[in-house]
Amino acid sequence: MKKKLLCFFLCVLLLPLGVMKSAGGDGVTRCLLIGCDRFVSMPDTEPASANNVETMGALLKDFLPGEVRIQRYVNGPGTVEGFERLVADTFRDANDADTALIYLSTHGLLREESGEERVEFLLSDGESEEYLEPEKLKQVLDKISGDKTLILDTCHSGAVIGCGGNSVNWFEDGSCRVLTSSGALEDSWFWSTTEDIYRGTGYFTAAMDCALRSSDFDQIDPDGDGKVSLGELTLRLRAIHGASTVYCWPENSDAPLFRMMDDRKPTNRFRAVCFDPLEPQDQKVVQTMHFRIEENMRLEFHVIPSYNGAWDFEHTVSRKDTEKDGLIRMMKVGEKQKKIRNPRTNFGKDGRILLQLVSTKVDGSAPIVEAGKVMSLEELDSLYQDGELIQEETDGQTEQEES
Structure with missing residues (x-):
């Protein structure tokens, strides 16, 4: 198996604070999944981001309750303006009873500014590219009505919530709950094989898939309420994902993210x-x-x-x-x-x-x-x-x- 450093590899997953509300039929969960594999200034990552998008899409379809609408976008947008427009179009009809989910898989870069670490995310369609700064990401998410949760699978992703280094928590106001795959000073990784060019994915995304589909109920839902909270998911990921350290904000959050089902469809062995x-x-x-x-x-x-x-x-x-x-x-x-x-x-x-x-x-x-x-x-x-x-x-x- 060939191992590659996905240095600055990013997945951003935006989930709603109250995603379980849709189980009662009082809201819609809209999902926008974006994966960038082709770049101008950084190494290509095919097929990792595309496979991450497919993996997350299947997870959301199976484990989010209520009405779920999923849109996938691979290789693009290549500009911050394009990202902002895509988000606005996807969640234009959202209201306070709805939930929003955005998943972004791409490169990320750690910069030091005035003694603080900052992570920026590379938007690319293979021909044009721009970095999305954390304050701009926060501004874009704040425009979405309803509940939100942000999940980052990236090198240095903990920098956005001040974990694992000297960095600022951009979401300290509680506008989004956040799950990150690594600390501010850690890399994130993906794997691929030389035998099959279509196989390969991010370790963290694969760990989420395993955690939800293949854990015993007492491992992923220890309180037995039939829901998987942000805190429960974080603890399970820390138990089976060793390549980087998983963090969440708020810490020990009991906000429900997913539902558990008796009839799950494991994709691993x-x-x-x-x-x-x-x-x-x-x-x-x-x-x-x-x-x-x-x-x-x-x-x-x-x-x-x-x-x-x-x-x-x-x-x-x-x-x-x-x-x-x-x-x-x-x-x-x-x-x-x-x-x-x-x-x-x-x-x-x-x-x-x-x-x-x-x-x-x-x-x-x-x-x-x-x-x-x-x-x-x-x-x-x-x-x-x-x-x-x-x-x-x-x-x-x-x-x-x-x-």
Whole structure:
């Protein structure tokens, strides 16, 4: 599998604050999904943004309640004026009972201005391009009537809500709820393959798809109310998306975004994946994981080192799971528990590695990045001292210290 840095890769998803209101029939949810893959000054990203748009469109169709209208726009607009006009046309008939959703997948750029980090988003149709500044984005969204939520899948996307760096929260007034795929100083990534030019997507967008379609209900909807809130989605994404840090605003928001259904349509092969806390074993770090599969498949563990604070995908090490059925290497349907052990010396000066679980069909085709987890010596050392689990006493009882 070929890994590419989607440096400054952006997806903006604008969801309504009260998206669940439409379940009662008192509003329409309008969705505008924009993906830019062709650029003048930056590397092309095909087919990542186009596939992100399709993935999000399917998610919104399946998990948004009530009347939902979805418009897709790939490769464009190439100007800020064109973006503003497209948004105005899409939401022209919106009123206070409605909800709005905008999804934008493109490059983003981190700039420093007066000691503060700013992220700007590159609008492009392959022939013309302009950067959309955060204050202009805020102005455009403020003109839309009804409830709104903004979701960003981008390098440095946390900069728009002041997370992960020295940046301004442009949405502190509460006009939009915001979900971002990364901190202000983090990159965001996509994957592609050399075998199939049509396959590939952003890690974060794929993680949203897995979180909603393939998590057990108690993982994605722990309060059991049948709705997935912004806070619940954020926690689940942090549990299975390791390539960057997911943030949301307001923090721990209980605003409902999606509905849960008994009849979901999973697009990946794993179900209910979860990772145990790290454990030491001699001079190795052990990661235990659990998941369920409902079709025979193969599994690979991709171990990505960190260098100077960034994931070094060019030096990914792939390890094949050894489970076999007779002479054929594959995992059969059922509940699974797997362990991977990495020597402490593999963690380098940064003291961390990224573990990704990649499934394929039994013949090795059609790879899917199922989940990711950061393994860090800092996490391990916060749990164990001299090989012993750190305990703390509370009111006469002994509890495990949380990492």
